[in-house]
Every structure is written in C-alpha cells, then in structure tokens.
Amino acid sequence: MAVQDSPHVADVALDLAPAKPVTNTTAKPVHRLPVQIDWPTWAIVTTQAGILVGIIGLWEAAATTSVIDAFFWSQPSAIWHTLKIFFTTGDAWTDISFTFRSTIFGFLLGTAAGSLLGLSFWWSRNYAAIVQPYIICLESIPKLALAPLIILVFGIGLGSKVAVATALTLVVSTLTAYAGVKALDPDGEKLFYSLGATRWQVFRKLVVPFCLPWIISVLRVNIGLALTGAIVGEFIASQHGLGRAILYAGQTYDIALVWVAVLVLSTLAIIMYAAVSWLESLLRKGTRQ
Amino acid sequence: MLSSPPKLYVDNVCMTFKTATGVFEALVPVTLSIPSGRFVSLIGPSGCGKSTIFNIIAGLLEPTAGKVLIDGVDATGTIGRVGYMLQKDLLLPWRSVLDNVILGMEIQGVPLREARERALSLLQRYGLSGFEYLYPSTLSGGMRQRAALLRTLLFDTDIILLDEPFGALDAQTKLQMQEWLMQLWSDFGKTVLFVTHDVEEAIYLSDEVHVMGTRPGCILESILIMLPRPRVRTSSLTPEFIAIKEHCLNLLTASAPALPEAA
Numbered sequence: 001m002a003v004q005d006s007p008h009v010a011d012v013a014l015d016l017a018p019a020k021p022v023t024n025t026t027a028k029p030v031h032r033l034p035v036q037i038d039w040p041t042w043a044i045v046t047t048q049a050g051i052l053v054g055i056i057g058l059w060e061a062a063a064t065t066s067v068i069d070a071f072f073w074s075q076p077s078a079i080w081h082t083l084k085i086f087f088t089t090g091d092a093w094t095d096i097s098f099t100f101r102s103t104i105f106g107f108l109l110g111t112a113a114g115s116l117l118g119l120s121f122w123w124s125r126n127y128a129a130i131v132q133p134y135i136i137c138l139e140s141i142p143k144l145a146l147a148p149l150i151i152l153v154f155g156i157g158l159g160s161k162v163a164v165a166t167a168l169t170l171v172v173s174t175l176t177a178y179a180g181v182k183a184l185d186p187d188g189e190k191l192f193y194s195l196g197a198t199r200w201q202v203f204r205k206l207v208v209p210f211c212l213p214w215i216i217s218v219l220r221v222n223i224g225l226a227l228t229g230a231i232v233g234e235f236i237a238s239q240h241g242l243g244r245a246i247l248y249a250g251q252t253y254d255i256a257l258v259w260v261a262v263l264v265l266s267t268l269a270i271i272m273y274a275a276v277s278w279l280e281s282l283l284r285k286g287t288r289q
Numbered sequence: 290m291l292s293s294p295p296k297l298y299v300d301n302v303c304m305t306f307k308t309a310t311g312v313f314e315a316l317v318p319v320t321l322s323i324p325s326g327r328f329v330s331l332i333g334p335s336g337c338g339k340s341t342i343f344n345i346i347a348g349l350l351e352p353t354a355g356k357v358l359i360d361g362v363d364a365t366g367t368i369g370r371v372g373y374m375l376q377k378d379l380l381l382p383w384r385s386v387l388d389n390v391i392l393g394m395e396i397q398g399v400p401l402r403e404a405r406e407r408a409l410s411l412l413q414r415y416g417l418s419g420f421e422y423l424y425p426s427t428l429s430g431g432m433r434q435r436a437a438l439l440r441t442l443l444f445d446t447d448i449i450l451l452d453e454p455f456g457a458l459d460a461q462t463k464l465q466m467q468e469w470l471m472q473l474w475s476d477f478g479k480t481v482l483f484v485t486h487d488v489e490e491a492i493y494l495s496d497e498v499h500v501m502g503t504r505p506g507c508i509l510e511s512i513l514i515m516l517p518r519p520r521v522r523t524s525s526l527t528p529e530f531i532a533i534k535e536h537c538l539n540l541l542t543a544s545a546p547a548l549p550e551a552a
Contacts, residue, residue, distance in 0.1 A: 191379045194347045195393045195444055196369020205396075207384050 049105040071144035074255040083263070091245070095261075096268060098240035102158055103223070103272065106165020110223050113216045114170040118177025122184070122207050123199070136175055143167045147232050156237040165229030169222040176218045180211030216283045223276045227269055242268070294361030296325040296480045297346070297371075297448050302355030304341050304506075314505035315341045318355065321499065321508070323482065325447070328474055330483045330491035332497045333539065338506025339484045343450050346482070358449065369397070372449035372479075376456060378437035380425035386436050387412065387421040393444030408443055415439060415473065431462040435469065441515040442473065448480045456486065464522075465493060470521070488537045489525060492516075500537055502544035509540050 013230075056076045062068045063075035070078070086092045121128035147164050154160035184207060192202045234243025242265045249257035299321040306313045323329050331339050344350035346357055347369040352464050357365045364370050372393070380389045387408055394404040410475045414419050415437055425433055434454055441449050454470075455463045467490065474481055490499045495514050502509045512533060516524055523529055 027463060172501045185377075185379070187375055187377055188379055188381075190344075190349055191373070192392075192396070193368050194371070194373035194375075197396045201396055205392075206381070209381070212383075237536055 021162035026049065044229075071253070072255060074259055078256040079259045079263075083260045086257065086260050086264075091240070092264065094240055095242050095245050096264060097162075098158065098238075099227075099230055099234065099242045099265070100268060100272075102161035102165055102241065103226045105158075106229055107163040107169055107223050109162065109164040110169025110226065111173045111215075111219065113166070114173025115177045115211075117170075118179075118215075119181060119203075119207060120176040121178050121210060122181045122203065135171065135178075139171045139175060143171070144229075144232050147229075147236055150232065151236050153212065156239060159240065161230045161233035161238065164233040165226040168225040168229040171217055172222060173215065176214050177211055180214030183205065183214075184210055216280055217275050219280050220273065223272050224269070227272065231265070252263070263280075293325075294358065295322045296327075296360065297321070297323040297482070298358040298361070299342070299346065300356040300358060301432065302342070302345055302352045302357065304338065304345065304350070305338050305353045312495040316506040319506070319508055323448075323480060323497075327496045328481045328483065328494055330485060330495040331501055332485055332491045332498060332537065332541070333506075334486055334503050334544065335486075335502030336506075337501040337503040339501060340452060341506065343373065343452055343482070343484065346448075346450060347371055349373075370446060370448075372441040372444040372446045374437055374449065374451045374454055376453050378425075378433045380433055380436055380440075382425055385422045385424055386417060386428070389425065389436055390440045390443055392440055397444075404443075408439075409436075411439060416469065430458055430461075431466060434458065434466060438470070438473070442477060442479070446479075450480065451481065451483045453484050453486065455490070463490075470494065470552055475519075488534055488541070492533050492537070493520060493525060496503065498533075500540045502540075504520060509544055512537070 059068075059073075060076045063070040063073060086163070117136070121131070143164075146167065150163045150167065151160045154163045188206055188210070189202055192206055231243035231246075234241035235247050238244040242261050245261040246258055246265070249255070249261060298343070299319060301318040301320055302316060303318050304314075304316040306315055314361060319330075319338075319342060321342075331342070333339055341350065345352045345365075345488060348357075348364065348366050355365075356363055359370055379385075384392075387405060390408045390412065391401070391404040393398075394407070395401065404499045412418060415435065417432065417439065419430065420432060425436070428436065429466060432492075438451070438454060441451070455466050473495065483491070483494060492514055498512045498514060500509045500512065501507065514533065516527070516529060525534075
C-alpha cells in the first residue's frame with residue numbers, strides 16, 4: 001500500500017507545484033472584507049428621481065391605456081390638475097391651517113401637560129402610587145376609540161381635534177417624564193438637601209433639568225401622534241381640515257382629490273417632523289446631552 | 290478650650306433601622322467632640338456606620354437617640370448647617386464647573402453674579418483655572434473631585450464632612466489631592482470630618498483618628514496624632530507614624546467580621 005501510494009502523491013505534488021505554487025487543496029479559503037463603494041450624492045439623487053418619474057410615468061401610461069381603472073386609481077395628470085384647483089379656487093390653505101393648528105395645539109398641550117404630570121410624581125410617593133394604575137389604564141385604552149366621544153363633548157370645531165391630539169400625546173409624555181423621575185439619583189437629592197435646599201429648589205434645579213432629556217426624547221414621537229389625532233378627529237366630524245378633505249373626496253369618488261390631500265398632508269407632516277427634529281437637537285445642545 | 294463648647298459635638302447618637310428580619314443596630318451610642326479647626330478622620334470597615342454618622346450630622350437622617358450640637362446649639366435634624374461631600378462628586382452635567390461650584394451659595398440665595406465672582410477667584414487659586422466654563426463630562430476624576438470639594442467649601446459652613454473623597458482616584462492623583470486638601474484646610478481653617486478606608490491617608494491628614502468597629506457601629510478607639518505639621522511625605526516613614534499605623538491596623542483586624550468558630 002505504502003509503495004503504491006507514494007508515487008501517486010508525488011505525482012500530484014509535481015503537477016500542481018509549477019502552476020499554483022501557493023495553493024494547497026487543504027488550505028482554508030481566503031476571505032476578504034466585503035468592500036462597498038459609495039456612490040456620489042448626485043448619482044443617488046438621480047436614481048431616486050428616476051424611480052419617482054418612472055412610477056409616475058408608468059401610472060399615467062397604465063391609466064391612459066386602461067390597464068388600470070382610472071376611476072379608482074386616478075392618474076397623475078388628473079391629480080396635478082386637481083392640485084392646481086385645490087390651491088387656487090379650493091380650500092387648500094383653510095384646510096392646511098386647520099389641520100396644522102389642531103396638530104400644534106394638541107402637541108403643545110399634550111406634551112406640556114403630560115410632562116408636568118409625569119414630573120409631579122416626584123413630589124409625593126403616595127400620590128404617585130395612587131395615580132399610577134390610572135395612568136397605566138389610560139395608556140392601554142386605544143385613545144382613538146374614544147374619539148367619537150371627544151367629538152360629542154367638544155363639538156365639531158377645532159377644540160375637539162385638539163382634544164384628540166392631546167389625548168394621544170399626553171400619556172406618552174407623562175410616562176416618559178415619570179421614567180426620568182424614577183431614574184433620579186437619590187444622592188443628588190441628598191446633596192441638595194445637605195446644602196439646605198427647599199423641595200421647590202430641588203425640583204427646579206435638579207429634577208426638571210435632569211428629566212429634560214427624557215421629555216425632549218418624545219417630541220418627535222408626539223408630533224406624529226398629534227397629527228394622527230387631528231386627522232382622526234376630522235374624519236369623524238369636521239367642517240375643515242385635510243382629514244375632512246380626504247373623507248369627503250373619498251365619499252364623492254373624487255380620487256384625484258384624495259391623492260392631492262394625502263400629498264399635502266404628507267408634506268405638512270414632513271415639515272413639522274423636520275421642525276421638531278431641529279428643535280430637539282437645539283434643546284439637546286442646551287441640556288448637554 | 291474649656292470656655293467655649295466644641296465646634297461639633299455628637300452626643301450619644303444611636304441609630305437603629307427596622308428591617309424585614311427585625312431591628313438592625315447601625316450605631317450604638319457614639320460620642321464625638323471636635324474642637325474648631327480640627328482635622329478628624331473616621332476609619333473603619335464597610336458597614337460600620339460612617340456614612341450613617343455623616344447623614345445624621347448633615348441632618349439628612351434623624352437619629353433614634355442622641356443629639357448633634359453645633360457650637361453648643363442643638364442642630365439635630367436640621368439641614369444646611371454643614372458642608373457635605375458625598376462619595377460621588379455629583380456634579381450636575383448640565384452646568385459648567387463654575388455654576389456647579391456656586392450651587393450651595395445659589396441655594397442660600399446669594400445673587401448669582403456675586404456668587405460667580407467669589408467662585409472664580411477660588412477656582413483660579415486652587416488649580417481649576419481654565420476649567421471654569423467647561424462641563425464636568427470633560428474633566429478627569431481628580432478635577433471633578435476638586436470641583437466637588439470647592440463646591441463644599443464655598444457653601445461657607447465652618448464644618449465640612451468628606452465621605453471618602455479620594456476613594457475612586459488612582460494612587461498618584463490621590464497623593465496630589467491630599468496635598469491640595471491640606472493646602473485648602475490650612476487656608477480656610479475649617480473643621481473637617483473625613484471618612485476613609487485608607488489608614489495611612491487618615492494618619493497623614495488628621496489631628497485625630499477615630500477607629501470604628503462594626504455590628505453594631507461604634508468607636509473602638511480615638512487616637513490623637515501628635516506628628517508635627519506641616520507634614521511631608523516622608524513623615525509616613527518615621528517610627529511614630531508606623532507605630533500608629535500598626536496600632537490602627539491591629540484594631541481593624543481585631544474588629545473584622547468574626548470567623549465562624551469565633552462567632
């Protein structure tokens with residue numbers, strides 16, 4: 001056996017040696033770090049624009065050649081036409097302003113009241129223990145299910161939309177601010193009291209600044225929730241607003257107007273989100289995060 | 290000495306805590322008499338009630354029995370009478386070093402401008418110049434500890450309590466900080482009560498060292514340190530110093546948690 005094997009092995013070695021001197025059949029395969037080449041920004045943007053134009057183009061072509069039913073899907077040219085009408089002779093600015101105001105008021109009210117409520121739990125452990133189960137219940141209730149009730153109580157004007165938006169944002173802010181309070185280092189309070197501080201001083205100079213990062217962290221979540229609240233409020237009963245425009249257009253089969261309103265709404269959402277993100281980064285700098 | 294009462298008099302202070310398993314005796318009657326301007330250290334094993342004594346003196350904890358007298362006046366359970374530096378520096382991350390240091394004065398209602406002015410000269414004199422407007426997160430451990438100590442000093446009380454201020458520092462920084470503290474102490478003439486685990490540190494810095502025992506917390510022995518001042522590093526090599534250190538270590542070893550057969 002050994003005599004037969006040895007020439008065979010020698011043959012293989014001789015065959016391979018001149019061609020691939022380094023390679024060995026039993027060697028581990030060589031792995032390299034995967035390399036990704038980053039495209040320049042213009043290439044990325046061009047591709048993005050291309051995809052958008054492509055979708056719109058396909059949509060328009062499919063609608064004109066009746067591949068899709070233009071009655072249900074509408075088509076870009078009709079949407080563009082409706083958009084111009086909406087902004088010139090239509091209610092665009094009234095609706096935008098209505099939805100914008102409901103959202104902002106609800107956002108401010110919910111965030112401010114919620115944060116204060118959350119911070120207030122610092123004042124008394126008994127009070128916190130008593131109120132906490134109610135807050136948890138409030139959190140688990142789908143607030144949007146209460147919207148019809150809120151509309152009944154607050155009427156069909158701006159107030160009810162603000163109320164729905166507030167209801168959605170309030171609980172989130174409360175729980176987050178309370179989480180901040182719970183994370184407070186008791187030694188920090190000890191330091192303040194050893195310096196002879198009053199409870200109010202500890203609250204103002206320690207609790208509030210300490211919890212600010214928590215409060216700030218929910219701003220972006222809350223602006224989205226406030227907008228949702230405002231739109232749902234408008235869906236249920238309203239005379240103005242982008243939500244009402246969408247509902248009305250849908251009921252009258254004016255699909256182009258549905259698209260227009262959704263488009264405007266998305267733009268509004270993006271602008272508000274960007275503004276809040278900017279505010280957040282500004283505040284973060286202020287609180288040395 | 291006899292004509293005026295001691296600066297700080299801890300009069301038979303006891304502390305018991307109720308726990309799930311019964312009553313826990315943290316301190317049996319502890320009496321301390323500290324004259325004005327003294328540097329006094331407490332050393333002892335963990336859980337001997339050093340921090341409990343501090344909390345009682347600072348008024349953050351009501352003793353089960355006994356009194357705390359400052360200048361002969363009952364100060365039991367009143368806050369804001371002594372400067373208290375906790376183990377952690379507890380600098381507020383959203384305030385600059387300067388604004389951290391003035392916290393005590395600010396709470397006492399000193400106008401901000403005046404407080405900042407007073408603090409600025411002090412920061413410059415005591416090794417924090419150039420750091421005034423930086424935020425604590427950018428400071429080294431030693432610098433943070435300096436800021437915390439100056440905050441305690443600027444609170445402007447005659448008595449300051451320092452709870453293991455240098456415990457978390459590396460050996461080199463610790464030595465520097467001890468010199469720095471000696472400088473401050475001789476400049477300000479405060480009455481200092483100092484807690485440490487480090488026997489050598491206690492002897493080197495103090496006029497008097499109280500060795501504490503545990504379960505329940507009590508003072509085993511008070512030792513006057515008669516070594517001349519100003520002290521230098523080599524003081525710790527003198528026979529007297531070594532003798533005191535040996536004595537302290539023996540006391541601490543004897544009071545260490547008992548072995549099972551001795552229990």
